[in-house]
Amino acid sequence: MNLKRKIAFIATVGVVALSAGSIPVRAASTIGGGGSSFMANITDICASGYNKSTIANPDRDVVSYSSVGSGNGKKGFSAVANAGKEPDFNLYKFAGSESAYSTGTAPIGFVYVPLIGGPIGITYNLLGVTDEISLSSTTLAKIFAGTITKWNDAAIVADNTARTVVTPAVTVTGVAKVAKSGITATIVRGSTTSTITITATKAAVDAGLKKSLVITRLIGANVKVVKTIKMSAKGSVIVPNAVGASYGVSLGGKIIGNLTPDVVTPAVTTVIGKTITLPATSIIVVSRSDTSGTTNMFANYLNKVEPTIWTKATNDAFSSAFPGTLPTDGSFQSASGNDGVSNYVKANNGSITYAELSYINERSLKAAKIKNAAGIYVAPTVSASADSLANADQDASGLVTQDYVTKTATAYPINAVAYGIAATAPSTNNTAIKSFFSYFLNTCAPASAAGAGYTALSGAFLAKSLAQVAKISAS
Structure with a gap:
């Protein structure tokens, strides 16, 4: 084999080898x-x-x-x-x-x-209402059970009325008095300053004539001399209030004690939620017409958290999970798939359904905030779903059991795996x-x-x- 033919042969083999890898x-x-x-x-x-x-x-x-x-x-x-x-x-x-x-x-x-x-979002169409509404699990169960039929029902209105919550003032009692070797120190807190008063017996004064009383302020690891006063039967020092401060009293290097003024946290008034005006529109409940895992998960949630309202065990078929006989007056409608129910809501005022978040987002629909077991109304988001599913359990067969009563404040409660x-x-x-x-x-x-x-x-x-x-x- 000449050199050219040999090189050509090697090159051909290389190409074949490289091609074989793909x-x-x-x-x-x-x-x-x-x-x-x-x-x-x-x-x-x-x-x-x-x-x-x-x-x-x-x-x-x-x-x-x-x-x-x-x-x-x-x-x-x-x-x-x-x-x-x-x-x-x-x-x-x-x-x-x-x-x-x-x-x-x-x-x-x-x-x-x-x-x-x-998340399984609760999506709705309500003309004239621009804010996302809030629903408790009880209200939600009654809507899908057909016992709440108007959007201005008292239960829905209550869920969407701003609430004023007052957190009461809290006082943490400090150390108001210390005494040692005939010297007594007390502290009284004012609005912006505290007054430290020193009293001493005659024997204590006589014993400490050549010494000075030193008052220091301690905040964490920081120590600062606030005042040095000559020993006498009585004296007082005004000190500024400082967060986390305590005051040390010493005579001639010997500690009399540490004073801590009372710390008062004032009452706080918080407005939670927003008052939303709701119309007297009839509610149209839209469920899945096909056998559905989304239905199964939604009905399971209702049955687990509101068993006296949603009395039947879950099922892939909404009609089988429904607690009673489905109304035939037009207030309940059905459609196939997450696509179908979301499309129905998009086109019909007053309607409400349950669907996976991506279908809601695709149609720019609104989704209700649902009250979780911690008492917080939470919107269906990816992160809120993750916070809830972090409490779920997967058994040896792969099946998942969700924790519908988790107290995680940020958890959205209705989810599916x-x-x-x-x-x-x-x-x-x-x-x-x-x-x-x-x-x-x-x-x-x-x-x-x-x-x-x-x-x-x-x-x-x-x-x-x-x-x-x-x-x-x-x-």
Whole structure:
């Protein structure tokens, strides 16, 4: 082989080797998931990013997601249409849902993976009302139970009336008197100054004729001589009031004692909230027409915090969770998906519904502040949702239990955690899903969730979710 041919051969081999590094390890899979509309917006973002990434997705898998509602997603993933087959071969290769399978409906060989959290906002359309309204859990439960039917109902008005709260004055009693060796020192606090009075017995005066009484001011580690006075039967010193100050009295280097004036914190009057004038408009409650994980989470909140009003256990179907018979007078309407209910509210004055924050923001709708267990009205935001979900618990199966009575002042109380549901049996498709879920949790959600109105999982919560991912396509 001559030199030119040898060089050409080596160059050709190098090109082949470099090209091989970008060739997929296996044939690409087309992965179609479906279910929860709550998580649809963030899932679309993550699927798009994953499909384009040659680093996270070297096999060029193509992931898509259909927003059909949690109930339809779970049904499409399970072995309903293909009895006896693995979930991997059904309508959806993975499902999305905020709720678990009900008893007797689950397939075999699957795992729940918490993928994303976020607030369920209470969004409404009320012409002429420009401020965001506030609702207590009791008022909210009564609205969705159909027992409050007008926007100017007394309960809603009470939630939206400014309240004056007076914090009473507090007095911290100091050390007003010290005595030693016949010398007594007292301090009396005035509005801007305090008066220190020194009295001494004759014996004490005689014993200290050649000595001076020294008064020092102590603030933290700082010591300053305020006054030096000659020893006598009586004397007084005026000292300025200073925050955190105490006063030392000594004679000839020997400490008589430390005086601390009373500290008075004055009463404080605070106006909480804002008075909003509400119209006598009829309320139209809008619920989901499809079986919905968002419905399940919202109804669960109502049942847990207001069980005497929302008396039924939660369900994916609003009509099944509703405490009674749904009114048929037009005051209750329904629509499919988070998109559908949000669109209805956008178009109809007087209407109110529950939806994931991203759908509310997309339509520039208002969302109510909800009173949490700490007694604070909190708006649905990503950070307020994170403060609430920090108190949630994820069990060994991946299912999440929320703490609806957390006293965290900044916590928004109505939230959901959406699960990716995937099969544990080894397969090419399931391996692709495992890769996508890892990308979702580790890369996409931390970068994109907050901007889209969702709460990314982090810390111990994230670690548990990744442990669930590890079970996919593994047994």
